Amino acid sequence: MSRGRRIRLVLGYDGSGFHGFARQEGLRTVQGVLEDVLLRMLGTEIPVEGSGRTDRGVHARAQVVHFDLPYGPPVERMVHVLRRRLPADILPRAADEVDEAFHARFSVVRKTYRYTLDLAPLPSLYWYKFSWHVPEPLDLDAMKEAAKHLLGEHDFTSFCAAEAPQRDKVRRLDRVDFRRDGSRLHVEFEGNGFLQYMVRILVGTLVKVGRGKESPDRIPDILEARDRRLAGETAPPHGLCLWNVEYPSAYGGKVIDLSDDL
């Protein structure tokens, strides 16, 4: 029997109400809710594969998943059909049909995470669930200087959870950008892969630098030492958002072009 069409689905979620992306028995997770909706919709179990896990409380603008549909609605209707069945805190954005060689996790070539700091004296009504409130003045120039030392291929052992499951801790960071938007500071990280808590520890360390508690010049030593204890604190999860996931264009399907206004 054919396993049917392979569907690639882009979805956002407000991580506030989820115990992370990955299914866990008895807990509300994004994968769990999505698989439950597909089961109710189609009467058969449809396993969902994501581009990667996100931790409890972390948001996504554009998580990518794939699943195989033996039957069901045409792909053009998929977003609409799912939107009516999913809870409001999961936002399906786009879907296309892809080659069966496509895999949401194994085919990833690049990911972007965005971490948002709220620098206002008091937390914002609209952003308090999507940002880390850091009201002290930060030295942005020092943070930018520190970020430059992080670019390129490094062993990021110092910047991931001590218990991170991956054995190979070498990753390539292609871009760290700072974008100011009112009282908010968005820090974007683009790279070929991220270790557990990596973005949150990078942000915790950049904020430590911004507060003058660490020198930007120390970053190369911290990388070199491969010792988690030398980096800064793990920034809270609710400031983090999985922003974008990229795949080789060879996997075809129409290009999913997301506006920045999500």
Added chain:
Amino acid sequence: MSRGRRIRLVLGYDGSGFHGFARQEGLRTVQGVLEDVLLRMLGTEIPVEGSGRTDRGVHARAQVVHFDLPYGPPVERMVHVLRRRLPADILPRAADEVDEAFHARFSVVRKTYRYTLDLAPLPSLYWYKFSWHVPEPLDLDAMKEAAKHLLGEHDFTSFCAAEAPQRDKVRRLDRVDFRRDGSRLHVEFEGNGFLQYMVRILVGTLVKVGRGKESPDRIPDILEARDRRLAGETAPPHGLCLWNVEYPSAYGGKVIDLSDDL
């Protein structure tokens, strides 16, 4: 015994997790949470008066309350002290000491509400809890024309809940402004007072006009008829935000100047 200092407190809240502002036994309300925090803080019951109720699910950028403190922290420390004790979805913004003649509700001279529509094809991650998603095209010019007919002093019986408790339904609407911000359309209503569901029914009617289901020229007739059934639907509560409350400057205290970036 002196009732002590009268404190005016400005607070924002995310209405998503509250059964409205007004205390209700056994339900989580803004007034209830605030009074509970004051009781635990001071060991005595401190009744809180608000500028008015907000319905279940309605947000506030700047609700104003007052209460009398027999002792307790200096007013300069009030926001900081409360922020540490209140849950994250109540955001104290400013506090000052006011004359005992000041009353959060009876002294109001003007209020502003903001209603947010999200006109994007799909709801936004950051705005889905703070806006009404209306993806169909709207005729903004027709809506603006309709809004003009609402300005001034009118009997708003047609635009409030049939069971609204106020006997006098005459209110003065000073300003209805439309502000575009990306895919969002903020509609601001400023007036000397608002009846139950009034802003939400005004918005429901403006959207009906925007959809071409009602002519802007019909607004004067609808006002005249004093019949709720002639107006549009009641827009959902989560798009509504109590934006500002104004008092005569004679009540003194320092001017509370709120940035727009809340």
